[in-house]
Amino acid sequence: MKQLTDYFSLKGKVAVVTGAVNDIAFQIADALSAVDARIAIVDTSEQEGIAAADRLGCQHDKARFWQADVSDDNAVRQAITSIEAHFSRIDILINCAGVNVAQSPAQGLSIAQWQRAMQLNVNGCILCSKHVADAMDRAGGGAIVNVLSPCGMTGSREASADFAAKAALRMAYIDAQRYAARNIRVNCIHPCLIRPPVLEAAMREEGDLTQTFIDMQQIRLPGPKGSNNDVAAGVLYLVSDAGRFVTSSELVINSGHSFK
Numbered sequence: 001m002k003q004l005t006d007y008f009s010l011k012g013k014v015a016v017v018t019g020a021v022n023d024i025a026f027q028i029a030d031a032l033s034a035v036d037a038r039i040a041i042v043d044t045s046e047q048e049g050i051a052a053a054d055r056l057g058c059q060h061d062k063a064r065f066w067q068a069d070v071s072d073d074n075a076v077r078q079a080i081t082s083i084e085a086h087f088s089r090i091d092i093l094i095n096c097a098g099v100n101v102a103q104s105p106a107q108g109l110s111i112a113q114w115q116r117a118m119q120l121n122v123n124g125c126i127l128c129s130k131h132v133a134d135a136m137d138r139a140g141g142g143a144i145v146n147v148l149s150p151c152g153m154t155g156s157r158e159a160s161a162d163f164a165a166k167a168a169l170r171m172a173y174i175d176a177q178r179y180a181a182r183n184i185r186v187n188c189i190h191p192c193l194i195r196p197p198v199l200e201a202a203m204r205e206e207g208d209l210t211q212t213f214i215d216m217q218q219i220r221l222p223g224p225k226g227s228n229n230d231v232a233a234g235v236l237y238l239v240s241d242a243g244r245f246v247t248s249s250e251l252v253i254n255s256g257h258s259f260k
Contacts, residue, residue, distance in 0.1 A: 006241075007240060007241040007242040007244075008035055008236060008237075008240045008241075008242050009035050009036060009240070009241075010032055010035045010036050010037035010091075010092070010239070010240060011035075011036040011037075012036075013036075013037045013038070013089075013091040013092060014037065014038045014039075014040065014083070014087040014088075014089050014090050014091050014092070014139075015029070015032045015037045015038070015039055015040065015091065015092035015093070015094065015239070016040045016042060016080070016083060016090055016092065016093045016094070016128070016132060017029040017032070017039060017040070017041055017042070017094040017096060018042045018043065018070050018093075018094065018095055018096050018097035018124070018128055019042075019043055019070075019096040019097030019098060020039075020041040020042070020043060020049075020052060020094075020096060021041065021043045021045050021048035021049050021051075021052045022048065022052070023228070024096065024147065024191065024228050024231050024232075025094070025096035025097070025147070026052055027228035027229060027231065027232045028094055028096065028147070028228075028231065028232045028235050029041060029052070029056060029063070029094075030055075030056060030232070031229070031232035031233065031235070031236050032092070032094075032232075032235075032236065032239070033056045033057065033062060033063060035236065035240070037091075037092065038061070038062055038063065038087055039053075039056050039062065039063040039064075040063075040064060040066060040083040040086075040087065040090075041053050041056075041063060041064070041065045041066065042065075042066050042067075042068050042070065042079055042083075042097070042128075043065070043067065043068075043097065044067065044068070044069050045067075046065070046067050049065035049066075049067060050065050052065065053065040064083075064086065066079045066082060066083060067079075069124075070097045070120065070123075070124030070125075070127060070128055071119040071120050071123050071124045071127070072127075073127055076124075076127045076128055076131050077131050080128070080131040080132050080135060083135075084135045084138075089135070089138070089139040090132055090135040090136055090139060090142065091136065091139050091141075091142045091143070092142060092143050092144075092145075092239045093128060093129060093132045093136075093142070093143075093144045093145070094144075094145050094147065094235060094239075095124070095125040095128055095129065095144070095145065095146045095147060095169075096147045097120060097124050097125075097128075098117075098120050098121040098124070121169070122169060125146055125169055129144055129175060129186070132144070133179060133182065133184060136182070136184050137182050137184075140183065141182065141183030141184055141185075142183075142184045142185070143184070143185045143186075143187075143238060143239040143243075144175065144179075144184065144185070144186045144187070145186075145187050145188070145189055145235050145238050145239060146169050146186075146187075146188045146189070147188075147189050147191070147231070147235070148169055148188050148189065148190050169188070176247040176248035177248070180247070185238075185243070185244075185246065185247035186247060186248065187238045187243075187246060187247060187248070187249045187250070187251065188249070188250045188251070189231065189234050189235060189238065189250075189251045189252075189253065190250060190251065190252045190253065190254065191230070191231040191234075191253045191254070192252070192253065192254035230253055231253055234251050234253050237251075238251065
């Protein structure tokens, strides 16, 4: 009989993680690597990408970096083709790449800010999923996870392009139906009350909104405040055999908190 721990093993699997040079995405890549997946990091930052791959075991071919802008259709296609050629397969895609624009109402953003958020956060996810599907088909199936936010589910008092983009990507049920016959599962995960450096930097730029993090520390929650490890554990469940019957779902990791 198969042991429960065996359901979480990714031995022999290859995972593509976009935006994995730091923050939540790197922790996800690290967690998948810890259960024997080989990792393809896709990001625009070459220096940080190479460093992240080194930390995950580049010298043992457990991880490698590919430089690509996920909003560029040709760049994504070339990266996915190269990744499959290098590792001989692709089984998992974690769509984490994105950009934080000013935390202000959508009407207060410039057209350039709005378009950039949509290009990276929405188009990037769609392009990566589109180009990885054939490789997963050749591998016998796969799993795609879009890392989003509860803000895309409930909205916020500061309804910026970030939240609109995440709401647009709540399309797991559409992709899941499209890819079901190819044995590809598609799910979304919504982490909340996690403090990645990129978000802290964005908040500092806004000045007065740094108070938000102080307020967050005062929130009384049913459980402890979350960490990147909690998000990584949720992703591992969705991409491993433990979640093999889970598709078209949205996993919310927020300890009961809501932005409503």
